[in-house]
Amino acid sequence: MKLGNRLQLGVHVAPSSVLFGPHPTNLGDGRALSDRHTNYYRRRAAGGAGIIVVEEASVHPSDWPYERAPLASDCGPGWASIAEACSEFETLVLAGLGHSGGQGSSAYSQLPLWAPSHVPEVNSREVPKSMEPHEIEELLDCFVRSSVAAVAAGCHGVEINIGQSSLLRQFLSGLTNHRSDGAADGLALVTALLGRVRIAIPDSLLALRLCADELAPWAGIVPERGAEIAAALAEHADLITVVRGSIYSMTATRPDCHEPAGFNRSLAAHVAAAVRAVYPETRIALQGSVVDVAMAEEVLAAGEVDCVEMTRALIADASLVAKATAGEVDRVRPCLLCNQTCMVRDARNPIISCVVDPTTGFELLESEPGRSQDLVGLRVVVVGAGPGGMEAARCCALAGATVQLHESSSRVGGALASASVAAGRGRLNALVSWLEQELNDVGVEVLTSSNLVAADEVLRNADVIIVATGSRNGSPDYVVQAGAAVMWAREALEGANINGPVCIWDPIGGPIGISVAETIRSQGVDVTLVTPDNIAGNELSRSGDLAPANTRLQQVGAKILRRATLVERTHDTVVVTDRFSGASSEIEATTLIDAGHRLAEDSLFHELTSGEPGGSAAIVLRVGDAVAPRTAAEAMIEARRVVAAARGQIPVSDGVPMIGTVH
Ligand SMILES: Cc1cc2nc3c(=O)[nH]c(=O)nc-3n(C[C@H](O)[C@H](O)[C@H](O)COP(=O)(O)O)c2cc1C
Ligand code: SF4
Secondary structure (H helix, E strand, C coil), rough: CHHHHEEEECCCCEECCCCCCCCCCCCCCEEEEHHHHHHHHHHHHHCCCCCEEEEEECCCCHHHHHCCCEEEEEEHHHHHHHHHHHHHHCCEEEEEEECCHCCHHHHHHCCCCEEEEEEEECCCCCCCCCCHHHHHHHHHHHEEEEEEEHHHHCCCEEEEECCCHHHHHHHHCCCCCCCHHHHCHHHHHHHHHHHHHHHCCCCCEEEEEEEEECCCCCCCCCCHHHHHHHHHHHHHEEEEEEEEEECHHHHHHCCCCCCCCCCCHHHHHHHHHHHHHHHCCEEECCCCCCCCCCHHHHHHHHCCCEEEHHHHHHHCCCCHHHHHHHHHHHHHHCCCCCCCCCCCCCCCCCCCCCCCCCCCCCCCCCCCCCCCCCCCEEEEECCCCHHHHHHHHHHHHHHHEEEEEEEECCCCHHHHHHHHCCCHHHHHHHHHHHHHHHHHHHCEEEECCCCCCCCCCHCCCCCEEEEEECCEEECCCCCCCCCCCCCCCHHHCCCCCCCCCEEEEEECCCHHHHHHHHHHHCCCCCCCCCCCCCCCCCHHCCCCCCHHHHHHHHHHEEEEEEEEEEEEEECCCCEECCCCCCCCEHHHHHHHHECCCEEEEEEHHHCCHHHHCCCCEEEEEEEEHCCCCHHHHHHHHHHCCCCHCCCCCCEEEEEEEEECCCC
């Protein structure tokens, strides 16, 4: 396995060629790094990460881009703790350093944003302050001081952000640097800075995260220029991680599954060629949705780059490198490229986690399920083989129980398998396939087309019953004329007969309505998506797919009716009203697909727990959509807790395990 190869970096050696890149986690304690950070990174080091770049710390207090964004002057103890925790595994720890400049936020600092010029920020629309020469000097001093502090704390070096959301890139770019003074030459400025950092930390690593394509060719850095910049800066750099994106393309740096995996390959190879021609010692890392071991092996074997950044892959499976090098590639829990819970900068301000591994970010509170004797001798029956039921069955089997998993349909995967049929969403099924294989390995008996009722013998004989029966269709809150048909999004994806024209009612604004619209429209059927919001897929801003989704809908020719409320379904139309004016209109629709909220399929749970003669003497738990239809993330979280719940170690409310496992 190439990715397990040790990598020489300056005078240091990384134990593997896999880099865990910097990303916001919200694990901080104020603006300091916390014990949760230490445990988060330690777990990845133990799993074989070669290089860890700690969450970026702002080098100057003028930069406070999100509430718990680390500040370098508060990070000394945290860096020391992380470096110490990872030293056991020889993982190289670099402190991520940066300043967001005009791409930051003044909401927390209550200070004007710093930027090369008064260019309004595209997303926040805020006009930054054009920096004075003395402020530029102060900024450079802070980069140097922070680098010295990180190394003094025990880090092997630093990674300086000249990529997305960075003031240094803003100095390099014609998009954002309109100055006429000495700082007009951004490359000279950054080169001088790196020279100073190099002198200040001579024996430590100096890595760069460098944008080589701002995706804004009219004034931004284009790949040719990106390669020139990389070659010029390589004199001072031990490692350059090549990224793309700028103010107009925030989400292009870390897109979801709609972008092909490894999208930066040709860009990174281009930069590598330019850098190697002048500084062959400088290593190049490929970034950009590298989530599969096979792709990492391919680029390393071809020598395109020297190492691979696999950040989301290691968020999803902290032990990816260890598993791959032990010949267990198939056991690597796959990243779905869903961006659902690993992106934390949204209005909910969540702590980082992962749909496929809820332990991520919660290492101090919950441990990954491992083999134990906790449920030895118990017969567990899980009803429903969606992700919740499959994960619950896996956890119980690992804990030594004898487990049967019953599924009423002819295949496993539940709603997630259905969702994966939609355009561009095939990767969702990777979780189902992984769970299926793991269930096989741990000896769970899976019975499909098995429709259990409360009185069944198999349930009567169980010690623990886990109800994971998922969801059922919701109930329309609009008038449905007698005899008029309503189809649900899941049915549409499960092969129901669809005749156009189609109207899709999307009161949620998440991925469901959008993906069904894309799927049906790409089959040539006339589609109108009706949304109550001002934009289709309103909630997709969280995963970064909002603008791309609207572009895709436009490209396939789907119509969008915004700010509309569905009031009535007739035989061949839908009646909608404008939410602002109240004006009513009618759309022709042979098929109406409701992509709205679903209801918990909880009848079996209530029968089993009714206390009536048909009730069960077993411990009855429930997880996932059978509790309340949400997403795969919540189903996986609840499933992880069933072992502790069955042992009475954690509270259970109405069948739902309430908190994490006890250490
Ligand atoms: C059409 C459709 C699309 C869905 N898309 C997603 C999705 O993109 N991500 C996700 O986490 N859950 C999605 N869900 C919800 C999950 O599939 C559901 O919460 C999960 O299967 C619950 O697990 P359980 O069936 O074991 O309870 C979707 C559901 C439907 C019906
Ligand atoms: S939340 Fe989704 S995209 Fe993020 S690491 Fe987990 S599986 Fe990958």
